[in-house]
Amino acid sequence: xxxxxxxxxxxxxxxxxxxxxxxxxxxxxxxxxxxxxxxxxxxxxxxxxxxxxxxxxxxxxxxxxxxxxxxxxxxxxxxxxxxxxxxxxxxxxxxxxxxxxxxxxxxxxxxxxxxxxxxxxxxxxxxxxxxxxxxxxxxxxxxxxxxxxxxxxxxxxxxxxxxxxxxxxxxxxxxxxxxxxxxxxxxxxxxxxxxxxxxxxxxxxxxxxxxxxxxxxxxxx
Amino acid sequence: xxxxxxxxxxxxxxxxxxxxxxxxxxxxxxxxxxxxxxxxxxxxxxxxxxxxxxxxxxxxxxxxxxxxxxxxxxxxxxxxxxxxxxxxxxxxxxxxxxxxxx
Numbered sequence: 001x002x003x004x005x006x007x008x009x010x011x012x013x014x015x016x017x018x019x020x021x022x023x024x025x026x027x028x029x030x031x032x033x034x035x036x037x038x039x040x041x042x043x044x045x046x047x048x049x050x051x052x053x054x055x056x057x058x059x060x061x062x063x064x065x066x067x068x069x070x071x072x073x074x075x076x077x078x079x080x081x082x083x084x085x086x087x088x089x090x091x092x093x094x095x096x097x098x099x100x101x102x103x104x105x106x107x108x109x110x111x112x113x114x115x116x117x118x119x120x121x122x123x124x125x126x127x128x129x130x131x132x133x134x135x136x137x138x139x140x141x142x143x144x145x146x147x148x149x150x151x152x153x154x155x156x157x158x159x160x161x162x163x164x165x166x167x168x169x170x171x172x173x174x175x176x177x178x179x180x181x182x183x184x185x186x187x188x189x190x191x192x193x194x195x196x197x198x199x200x201x202x203x204x205x206x207x208x209x210x211x212x213x214x215x216x217x218x219x220x221x
Numbered sequence: 222x223x224x225x226x227x228x229x230x231x232x233x234x235x236x237x238x239x240x241x242x243x244x245x246x247x248x249x250x251x252x253x254x255x256x257x258x259x260x261x262x263x264x265x266x267x268x269x270x271x272x273x274x275x276x277x278x279x280x281x282x283x284x285x286x287x288x289x290x291x292x293x294x295x296x297x298x299x300x301x302x303x304x305x306x307x308x309x310x311x312x313x314x315x316x317x318x319x320x321x322x323x
Binding site for chain 1: 230239243256263280286305
């Protein structure tokens with residue numbers, strides 16, 4: 001029974017992995033990759049690791065793949081064309097390297113004798129993982145949190161556009177210089193004489209526009 | 222009754238890793254290469270879980286947990302880099318991004 005399940009999910013994983021590489025459209029590759037992740041989660045359940053299986057589905061098939069599919073949709077990726085360019089020799093190189101790697105693994109698996117152990121039952125539960133993670137392996141856990149913080153900062157720095165100010169605005173540390181048209185609704189749109197202030201409210205005060213604002217409030221009430 | 226052996230899982234993991242390496246070498250689309258890297262990380266995760274299960278030691282699963290965190294961080298930063306490259310070059314082909322300067 002377990003052998004049948006292994007063959008089913010292992011075959012599914014390998015088939016989906018081949019589809020990831022073979023597909024030209026990145027979106028189809030992403031869908032195939034979800035198949036790999038889910039069949040690996042099933043294998044984790046067979047290996048008595050239900051916690052890791054759940055995390056695999058949530059983090060990989062959920063979060064990471066949503067991010068990848070989102071970026072594919074955002075960038076409107078076209079299908080890649082084959083056979084163009086100067087890197088054609090890479091295909092036989094890749095196949096040769098893959099054959100060498102498979103041969104090495106087969107050699108190791110044949111020569112190394114079989115371990116006479118069987119899958120455990122109580123190892124992969126959330127309790128045992130949590131108790132180890134928060135006692136003996138607390139330092140790697142904390143380092144991981146710093147890594148995530150760095151990833152957040154890095155992703156935001158990389159992905160943001162220039163800023164929210166208009167292209168006419170100049171930013172000096174401590175002081176923002178705004179074009180007059182940005183703060184004064186009555187100014188001409190091409191009036192680029194600078195207004196220097198820390199904030200829009202300060203600029204409005206400099207321009208004598210606070211009366212307008214209080215007048216608008218009075219009209220509302 | 223026959224049970225799946227440790228070597229079966231290792232062979233499956235090696236096959237997945239090899240497919241991932243092949244994809245990284247063959248593919249030219251940055252996002253496709255990125256997905257092949259995820260595939261390789263998953264192959265290594267399978268090795269960790271198989272060893273953890275057969276040696277009845279939970280440490281392997283802790284490693285998988287940390288590898289997943291690294292993969293999530295890698296996804297966030299990597300996709301940010303991909304978006305930045307696309308903004309500058311209007312292309313996701315790695316051949317177009319072979320030099321780092323604009």
